[in-house]
Amino acid sequence: MRLSAPNTALTLDRSETVMNLKELSQNLGLSQTTVSRALNGYPEVSARTRQRVEQAAKKFNYRPSTRAKGLATGQALAIGHVIPLSTKHEMVNPIFGDFIAGAGETYAREGYEMMLSIVDDKDQEQIYRNLKSRQSVDGVVVHAPRMNDTRIPLLQALGLPFAVHGRASGCDLAYTWLDVNNRSAFARATDYLCDLGHRRIALINGLEVMDFAHRRRMGYAASLAARDIALDPALMRSDEMTEGFGYQSAREMLGSSAPPTAIVCSSMISTLGVRRAIEEMGLKMGRDVSVVTHDDALSYLQNGGDKPIFTATRSSVRHAGRRLAKMLLHAIAHPGQPPQSELMEAELMIGRSTGPAPGKG
Amino acid sequence: MRLSAPNTALTLDRSETVMNLKELSQNLGLSQTTVSRALNGYPEVSARTRQRVEQAAKKFNYRPSTRAKGLATGQALAIGHVIPLSTKHEMVNPIFGDFIAGAGETYAREGYEMMLSIVDDKDQEQIYRNLKSRQSVDGVVVHAPRMNDTRIPLLQALGLPFAVHGRASGCDLAYTWLDVNNRSAFARATDYLCDLGHRRIALINGLEVMDFAHRRRMGYAASLAARDIALDPALMRSDEMTEGFGYQSAREMLGSSAPPTAIVCSSMISTLGVRRAIEEMGLKMGRDVSVVTHDDALSYLQNGGDKPIFTATRSSVRHAGRRLAKMLLHAIAHPGQPPQSELMEAELMIGRSTGPAPGKG
DNA sequence: GCACCTATCCAAAGCGCTTTGGGGGCTTGT
DNA sequence: ACAAGCCCCCAAAGCGCTTTGGATAGGTGC
Numbered sequence: 001m002r003l004s005a006p007n008t009a010l011t012l013d014r015s016e017t018v019m020n021l022k023e024l025s026q027n028l029g030l031s032q033t034t035v036s037r038a039l040n041g042y043p044e045v046s047a048r049t050r051q052r053v054e055q056a057a058k059k060f061n062y063r064p065s066t067r068a069k070g071l072a073t074g075q076a077l078a079i080g081h082v083i084p085l086s087t088k089h090e091m092v093n094p095i096f097g098d099f100i101a102g103a104g105e106t107y108a109r110e111g112y113e114m115m116l117s118i119v120d121d122k123d124q125e126q127i128y129r130n131l132k133s134r135q136s137v138d139g140v141v142v143h144a145p146r147m148n149d150t151r152i153p154l155l156q157a158l159g160l161p162f163a164v165h166g167r168a169s170g171c172d173l174a175y176t177w178l179d180v181n182n183r184s185a186f187a188r189a190t191d192y193l194c195d196l197g198h199r200r201i202a203l204i205n206g207l208e209v210m211d212f213a214h215r216r217r218m219g220y221a222a223s224l225a226a227r228d229i230a231l232d233p234a235l236m237r238s239d240e241m242t243e244g245f246g247y248q249s250a251r252e253m254l255g256s257s258a259p260p261t262a263i264v265c266s267s268m269i270s271t272l273g274v275r276r277a278i279e280e281m282g283l284k285m286g287r288d289v290s291v292v293t294h295d296d297a298l299s300y301l302q303n304g305g306d307k308p309i310f311t312a313t314r315s316s317v318r319h320a321g322r323r324l325a326k327m328l329l330h331a332i333a334h335p336g337q338p339p340q341s342e343l344m345e346a347e348l349m350i351g352r353s354t355g356p357a358p359g360k361g
Numbered sequence: 362m363r364l365s366a367p368n369t370a371l372t373l374d375r376s377e378t379v380m381n382l383k384e385l386s387q388n389l390g391l392s393q394t395t396v397s398r399a400l401n402g403y404p405e406v407s408a409r410t411r412q413r414v415e416q417a418a419k420k421f422n423y424r425p426s427t428r429a430k431g432l433a434t435g436q437a438l439a440i441g442h443v444i445p446l447s448t449k450h451e452m453v454n455p456i457f458g459d460f461i462a463g464a465g466e467t468y469a470r471e472g473y474e475m476m477l478s479i480v481d482d483k484d485q486e487q488i489y490r491n492l493k494s495r496q497s498v499d500g501v502v503v504h505a506p507r508m509n510d511t512r513i514p515l516l517q518a519l520g521l522p523f524a525v526h527g528r529a530s531g532c533d534l535a536y537t538w539l540d541v542n543n544r545s546a547f548a549r550a551t552d553y554l555c556d557l558g559h560r561r562i563a564l565i566n567g568l569e570v571m572d573f574a575h576r577r578r579m580g581y582a583a584s585l586a587a588r589d590i591a592l593d594p595a596l597m598r599s600d601e602m603t604e605g606f607g608y609q610s611a612r613e614m615l616g617s618s619a620p621p622t623a624i625v626c627s628s629m630i631s632t633l634g635v636r637r638a639i640e641e642m643g644l645k646m647g648r649d650v651s652v653v654t655h656d657d658a659l660s661y662l663q664n665g666g667d668k669p670i671f672t673a674t675r676s677s678v679r680h681a682g683r684r685l686a687k688m689l690l691h692a693i694a695h696p697g698q699p700p701q702s703e704l705m706e707a708e709l710m711i712g713r714s715t716g717p718a719p720g721k722g
Numbered sequence: 723g724c725a726c727c728t729a730t731c732c733a734a735a736g737c738g739c740t741t742t743g744g745g746g747g748c749t750t751g752t
Numbered sequence: 753a754c755a756a757g758c759c760c761c762c763a764a765a766g767c768g769c770t771t772t773g774g775a776t777a778g779g780t781g782c
Contacts, residue, residue, distance in 0.1 A: 018494050020768055031732045036770060046730065063494040067431040068768035071737045076428070078476075085462065090679075091660040092462045097453040101446065104479035113497065115439075116475045118465035133379050133424040135738095136474065242661045243633075269661050272604075272633050276670075279640045299452035300603045300630050309637075318451075381738055392762045397740060407760060429738035432767045496768095 102321025186219030246273025308351030463682025547580030607634025669712030
């Protein structure tokens, strides 16, 4: 016997069937053409008729089938997000949640859907070809671009509209992108530490095949170079930004014979590991070791308010999602126009994790 | 004047055009029927012809249009994931990334696509009705069920196949679900602490309108009750599981006149905040304060290997994603069958964050 | 009163696929 | 040699929508 919840009793029967345009128009005694036009805001329909149609549509809970509409119009009203899966740790970048939440807001507002594929690097090309030839999306967002990323020329060749979250150094094509100014952010972070008297400044970075990580290192290096501080390979680490990586790196570097007095770290998550290492070693963050991190403003990892825990270069990845989605939809709606791009400056927020270099206060 | 039609724009070579069945079959000198059958593995096609067709399809990079195929078959070959956005902090649950990575694996293997909507609670019902009437998905995954969750009867009434990640207490309908045994996990965690001599054990829990959080508290309470330890409201917190919440709660409770000697925490993220509080107060985790957390085995937050940092009840949310996706696809493929469900036991991993109660070692 | 608009509405042709209902050839059995 | 039986293949209908190219009716101007 089927149990019935409060309001389901009557709906169970009719519920399985979905009303279509034909039925709706028969119901109204109108042609499909007129009903379609009424609902899509065409002018060839009298106000009275339009109102009747809209009421009936609401009453019968009618909404056009995406598939049929797409087939007829040639649009998918969907955007694909292809999220690369880091093969090494099978890691899904923790920022995707927030980025996608931002993008999703925009899509919802514009009537688009979001299609997600999480794929291994080796399958990337196939996926894009699939998306194109199956025509399941009107465009795609490229996540986590690498240096000389091959996806960009591929998408351009395929003629599938796309927008990149970040940029790809070494790729001189024109395309739609939105990026944080990683270079200047990390230069400023390093400058700030230098100004506090630090000379041995470590960099705990993401994988440097990733474009953002490469740019961050450039910024870091430029800042040190400007003060004639030589780069010390022993103070530079680069890997996937897990908590464990931050811990491990900090632990090793701080335990070495020539430890850094400050650390610049590429991710809040890794920074949590850095803090763990610092405290485990009986040091005090902000006094014995200064830390600057990059903060993507993730919803579950707020870096304090007035007095942030960490000094950080801050840029909301969620906001980036919203913006980039808009840019892509714009590009899709105006195919002729040259691609837009946007470079956002991160703000340097001074928190409690930095202080004068030991012995220089 | 009409602007350049879609395929005449700045057409980079041939790329803009996508081959369709008609062209492919003309190219082969076969009917669409035969080509379609050849590609879909029907037996009415000779091996030789099938091979010819497959080769041509590969050569021309032909793949059937999802829309057209869906329209013809009535299937969407897509699953919807509707992710509720916590209105309070606009927070996207950090476990979604890993869950979705797991589910995505299954979908990819079975030829399904994943459709994501991130929506405010108030729009939930509309979204599900939309998904149903637009027929854009064959089924949906319900995330983050609450107690007496209204989505379950709604989906049942709509006749849209669904699977729930978790369960909804108070909902006595039969439906497909997969859950961790939260109650037993937290009972065991609490038992373990009690066995170590702890009597003042705090609970830092998720929002208790969420079903999982409610069950966890039940487990915690049952364990204490079994030892005649009274519940102390001052030791129980419940909110969204951010790092800040963990910090705040631990800070306040540990700083009170009757502090806990142990803490059970519902999330690794919050636990990082708990650790921060502990260390900031000059206490030592595992000696002054014991901590047990629940570990969803997120890819970027590994809890050590042989000697985990945290004692934890562990259950891979990614594995849950894989499994639940399979169960949903099964339900879709076999509409008549009664719903499956699966209760996974979390394993209790002993780490370095727990030790005998102070003064009882 | 007649030609001419304008305002509304409609029938029918696709969109690209699957699937039904045949229908030619070629092999068998007798 | 003829009918039956297969094996392969095809033409055409249909999925639910949009859109083209009229058609109809009522109002206008002369």
